[in-house]
Amino acid sequence: MEKLQKILIVDDDPDLRRALKIRLRANHYDTAQASDGYSAIAVAQKEQPDLIILDLGLPAGDGSVVLERLQASDTLSSIPVIVLTARDPQANEQKMLQAGATAFFQKPADNNELLDVIRAALPNTWPGTALLS
Amino acid sequence: MNNEHTHVLLIEDNPGDADLVRLRLLEGDSAVNVSSVNRLADGLASMAKEPPSVVLLDLNLPDSHGADTFRKVLEKAPGIPVVILSGQDDEVLAMNALHQGVQDYLVKGDITSRHLGHAMRYAIERQALLRALEISRRQQLEFKNQFLSHVSHELRTPLTCIHQFVTILLDGLAGDINPEQRHHLGTVLNSVHQLRAMIHDLLEATRAESGKIRIEPRCITLGDLIQQATSMMAATAKEKHVGLEVGLDARIPFVYADPDRVLQVLINLIDNGIKFTPPDGSVLVKACLVDADPNMVYLSVADTGRGIGPEAKALIFERLYQDPNSVDDNRAGLGLGLFIAKELVELHGGRIWVASEVENGSTFSFTLPLYSLARLLFPVITYEGQLRNAIVLIKVELTPLSSPPRTNWKEVCAKALDTLRHCVYLDKDLVLPVMGKAETKETFFVAASTDLERAEIMMKRIREQLGPILKVSGVLQVSATAVSPPSAEDGRPLEELVQAVADQITETVRYELASKPNLENQTGKEVQSKTK
Numbered sequence: 001m002e003k004l005q006k007i008l009i010v011d012d013d014p015d016l017r018r019a020l021k022i023r024l025r026a027n028h029y030d031t032a033q034a035s036d037g038y039s040a041i042a043v044a045q046k047e048q049p050d051l052i053i054l055d056l057g058l059p060a061g062d063g064s065v066v067l068e069r070l071q072a073s074d075t076l077s078s079i080p081v082i083v084l085t086a087r088d089p090q091a092n093e094q095k096m097l098q099a100g101a102t103a104f105f106q107k108p109a110d111n112n113e114l115l116d117v118i119r120a121a122l123p124n125t126w127p128g129t130a131l132l133s
Numbered sequence: 134m135n136n137e138h139t140h141v142l143l144i145e146d147n148p149g150d151a152d153l154v155r156l157r158l159l160e161g162d163s164a165v166n167v168s169s170v171n172r173l174a175d176g177l178a179s180m181a182k183e184p185p186s187v188v189l190l191d192l193n194l195p196d197s198h199g200a201d202t203f204r205k206v207l208e209k210a211p212g213i214p215v216v217i218l219s220g221q222d223d224e225v226l227a228m229n230a231l232h233q234g235v236q237d238y239l240v241k242g243d244i245t246s247r248h249l250g251h252a253m254r255y256a257i258e259r260q261a262l263l264r265a266l267e268i269s270r271r272q273q274l275e276f277k278n279q280f281l282s283h284v285s286h287e288l289r290t291p292l293t294c295i296h297q298f299v300t301i302l303l304d305g306l307a308g309d310i311n312p313e314q315r316h317h318l319g320t321v322l323n324s325v326h327q328l329r330a331m332i333h334d335l336l337e338a339t340r341a342e343s344g345k346i347r348i349e350p351r352c353i354t355l356g357d358l359i360q361q362a363t364s365m366m367a368a369t370a371k372e373k374h375v376g377l378e379v380g381l382d383a384r385i386p387f388v389y390a391d392p393d394r395v396l397q398v399l400i401n402l403i404d405n406g407i408k409f410t411p412p413d414g415s416v417l418v419k420a421c422l423v424d425a426d427p428n429m430v431y432l433s434v435a436d437t438g439r440g441i442g443p444e445a446k447a448l449i450f451e452r453l454y455q456d457p458n459s460v461d462d463n464r465a466g467l468g469l470g471l472f473i474a475k476e477l478v479e480l481h482g483g484r485i486w487v488a489s490e491v492e493n494g495s496t497f498s499f500t501l502p503l504y505s506l507a508r509l510l511f512p513v514i515t516y517e518g519q520l521r522n523a524i525v526l527i528k529v530e531l532t533p534l535s536s537p538p539r540t541n542w543k544e545v546c547a548k549a550l551d552t553l554r555h556c557v558y559l560d561k562d563l564v565l566p567v568m569g570k571a572e573t574k575e576t577f578f579v580a581a582s583t584d585l586e587r588a589e590i591m592m593k594r595i596r597e598q599l600g601p602i603l604k605v606s607g608v609l610q611v612s613a614t615a616v617s618p619p620s621a622e623d624g625r626p627l628e629e630l631v632q633a634v635a636d637q638i639t640e641t642v643r644y645e646l647a648s649k650p651n652l653e654n655q656t657g658k659e660v661q662s663k664t665k
Contacts, residue, residue, distance in 0.1 A: 013290060019297035026306045086289035088282070088336065097541040107289045108296035108329060111304075120535075 004030040005122055008049035010040040010066065011084070012058050020053065027115055037061020041069055044076050050122055054101075056085040056092065064099065071100040080121040084109060141253060142185035143169035144176035144206075145218070146194050150241060154189065154218065154249070161250030173197040173205060180210045187236075187253050188215045192226075200229060207234050214260035216252055218244075236260060274343070281339045285332045292332070296325045334469040338452060341476035348391040348480050351567045352504045355388045355395075355420050355430060356381050362399035363418060366407065375407050376415035385420055387504035387639075388430055389566060394477045395501065398485075399434070401470045402497045406436035409495070414438060428503055429483065435496040441489040449487060450475040474499075504566065507628075507635035513563045514582055520618050520630050521561070523584040526641055529553060529577040529595060530610040531603060536573070542606060546575040549602050553577055556595050565642070578642055580616070588613045614641065 007029045009020050014035070021031045032047040034040040038060040044052065052070070056063035063085065070076045080102040085092065093104040103117045141158060145151040148171075155167045168185070170176045173194045180188065188210075192202045206215055216237045217230055227238035236256035239249070301307055303318045310318070340346050363377055370377040388395075399418070406416040414437035423431050441449060448454045452472040478485040478499045489495035514521050531549055533542050554564050561582035567575075579595075581588055592611045603609050619625070619633045 013294065015294045016290075016297060019294065019301060022301050022306055023297070026304070086286050086293070088286070090340075094544055097544050102541075107293040108325070109293075111300055 004028060005050040006030040006032060006047060007118070008032045008034060008040075008044055008047060008052045010034045010037075010052060010058065010063070011055040012036060013055075023111060023115075029118075035059075037063065037066045040066045041073075041076075044070065044079070045073075048075075049079060051118060052079055052081045053084050054081050056083060056087050056096075064096065067096065067099050067101060082114070082117060082121065084114070139165045139187065139253065139257070140183075140185045141165060141167045141187055141189055142176060142179060143167055143189045144171075144173060144194065145169060145189070145191040146171040147191070150191070154244075157244060157246045157249045158253070161246035162253075165250075165253070171195070173202055177205065177209050180206075180213065184210060184213055186214075187257050188213055189253075190215055190217050192217060192219050200226065203230050203235050204233065212260070212264060214256040216256050278339050278343050281335055285336045288328075288332050292325060292328055295321070296329075299325065334473060337473050338469045341473055342452070346476060346480060348394050348477070350389050350391050350481065352387045352565070353390055353392050353395070355385055355432075355501075358392055358395055359399065359418055359420060359432075362396055362403060365400060366403045369404065370407050370416065373407055373410075374412040375410050377403070377407070378415060378417045380417060380419040380421075382419075382421040384422060385430055388501050389504040390481050390501045394481070398474045398477050398499065399432070401474050402434040405470065405497070406434050406438070406495075409438035410436045411438065414494075426500070428505070429500040430503055431498060431500055433496050433498040435494060437494045440491045440493050441487065441495050442491050446487055446489060450485065505635075506565070506639055507632045509563060509566070510580060510635050510638070511628075511631050513561055513580065514618075514631060514634060515627060516561075516582075518627060520627065520634070521582040522618065523582065524616040524618055524634060525581045525583055525585055525588040525613050526616050526638055527579040527581055527588060527592060527595070527611065527613045528645060529579070529599070530612075531575045531577075531599075532608045532610070533573055534605065534607055542573075545602060545606050549575075549599050550577060552598050552602060553579070553595060556591065556598055557581065562591075565638075576646060578638075578645075580638055585613060585615050616641070 007024055009017050009024075009031055010033075011017050011020070012035050017033050017035070021033070024031050032043055032049055034043040035058075037058040040052075040054070040058070040061070054063050054066060058066070063083065067081055067083070070079065070081060077100075081100065083092075083096045083101045083104045084107060085105075086107045089104060089106050096104050102121045105114060105117075139162065143151060143154060145154065151169050151171070155169065158165050158167050168179065170179055171194070173196050176188070176190075179185075188206060190203060190206060192199055194202060197205060203215060203217060211234075214236045215234070216239060217227075217235055218239050218241060219226075220241050222240045230238055236259055237252050239252055244252075299318055299321050302310060303315065303322065337346070359379055359381065363379055367377060403416060403418060410416060416437075417433075417435045419433045419435070421431050423429070445454075450471050452469060454468050454471075475485050478501070482502050483500040485497065485499035487495055487497050514524055529549075531546055550564070550567065557564060557579055563580045565578040565580060567577060579591075581591060583591070592613060595611050596609065599609055616634060616637055619630050625633075
């Protein structure tokens with residue numbers, strides 16, 4: 001069996017993390033979780049995820065700071081980051097994209113759009129992946 | 134009041150009066166210094182240089198008379214207290230002055246030192262109170278906006294959770310569900326979408342109120358946009374058995390507007406139309422030109438619903454207004470949609486209104502400016518009353534490397550456009566308004582007053598500056614074609630010559646964008662505007 005690609009979910013709301021985990025598992029992704037800005041970096045280093053879904057309003061380090069630190073890291077800067085936040089896109093979207101985020105979604109986001117962007121951002125995804133697992 | 138010296142600026146042309154007033158002021162309060170001028174112009178200059186604590190103003194001066202005098206002073210220095218000192222006891226003029234913001238109106242013969250001193254101090258105090266009131270009003274508005282923005286942010290978090298788990302259930306990720314359960318969950322999901330739209334409107338209205346909505350006008354084909362709006366609303370119309378039709382005047386040329394915002398207005402009006410039209414009624418979306426107003430296009434959304442009464446008609450574009458008679462069974466809103474629509478239309482320089490009779494349907498109409506390349510080109514391609522002799526059209530194409538493009542493609546294009554504007558000379562080159570919507574490939578055009586040879590220099594600059602912006606996300610292509618200007622000898626007025634160049638450029642641009650052969654109208658001199 002092929003090894004599943006791993007997505008790190010960074011969000012301080014445990015219910016939302018659980019929901020995203022169910023959604024991503026159903027689409028054949030492995031998941032890891034972090035609930036604040038500080039542990040986000042540590043978990044990313046330990047788990048080496050293929051993609052990160054990042055909330056902005058986080059305790060212990062705002063998501064924008066997490067993004068900055070990810071981008072500055074030698075080992076983590078190549079991981080695509082999708083920002084998923086309740087914050088206003090008009091004030092934040094451009095800033096986050098310029099800081100290196102792959103995409104910006106405002107909560108609540110459409111599941112299909114989110115999954116499309118995840119698939120596009122992960123280089124090794126091919127249509128047959130779902131059938132393999 | 135603090136102990137600093139009060140600086141009184143006395144604007145008075147009669148030297149005797151001026152001396153007397155100065156004396157009275159100094160008698161009344163030693164901590165006052167008085168400077169006096171005898172003309173309004175000198176007074177205004179002095180106020181600009183060093184704002185006084187209070188202005189004591191005679192109305193009849195060598196260079197200004199009556200109400201004009203205080204209006205000019207108030208206009209020039211809105212924050213400075215003004216006290217009128219007049220020779221005539223005119224109650225009507227005095228009330229008029231007070232209503233416009235003057236602090237007091239004194240009559241020359243009546244004043245004593247004590248009286249004058251008080252009047253100065255009270256005027257200064259009242260003005261300070263007014264300022265404090267205005268600051269507090271602004272703070273309250275700012276607080277309200279922050280509060281609304283905070284609330285709409287906080288509401289999104291639990292809503293996201295509801296949305297996620299409802300879709301998990303609906304998609305069968307937590308086990309099979311039966312048709313009845315599916316139906317109920319579908320109802321929940323609809324409510325989630327409604328709530329999401331309301332939260333969005335709340336923030337949008339807050340922005341509109343504080344002037345924070347921005348629009349990015351482009352040169353757009355209205356027909357495409359109307360088609361897009363109606364196809365987005367087709368399902369809603371069908372569900373309610375309401376017909377949705379389009380009547381499009383084929384002569385409509387390009388429109389200069391922000392496509393996303395126009396779409397937002399159209400969808401709002403169509404959605405309202407469907408909402409208030411009973412089953413088997415219809416909603417008609419129309420766009421047409423009106424001879425009396427040649428610079429605008431007229432759009433309308435007409436329904437066959439129950440109509441709007443005269444009282445409601447006057448209030449319908451107000452924020453939070455909801456017609457009390459239009460109780461809607463299943464799809465209520467916040468009453469912000471039309472308020473936002475009005476703000477958006479007015480930002481484009483258009484207007485919006487409604488015509489309606491009770492039981493006879495409603496027609497919402499709005500206008501948008503037509504795109505006139507000639508108007509934009511005129512200052513750029515003419516010089517000293519003549520057409521410049523060489524004009525080149527430079528095409529800058531940005532093609533995304535991946536399909537669909539990376540999500541920041543729009544930003545990359547926006548940045549490239551911004552940089553492109555810095556690559557040209559403002560007085561003789563024009564970056565044409567962007568055509569259509571940026572979905573994938575983006576094309577910019579520059580009309581440059583230069584010949585092909587010298588255009589190379591500009592093209593080199595464009596490649597150097599835009600290349601790094603595209604980096605890995607896209608490919609840049611820059612090319613140029615000469616535009617042959619019509620001969621000035623044929624005696625036509627300059628406006629017509631510019632129009633001919635504009636037509637030729639428009640046709641070339643259309644040809645380039647359509648990327649299919651179009652051999653008609655190559656000279657472009659009698660080109661008629663056509664929509665695709």
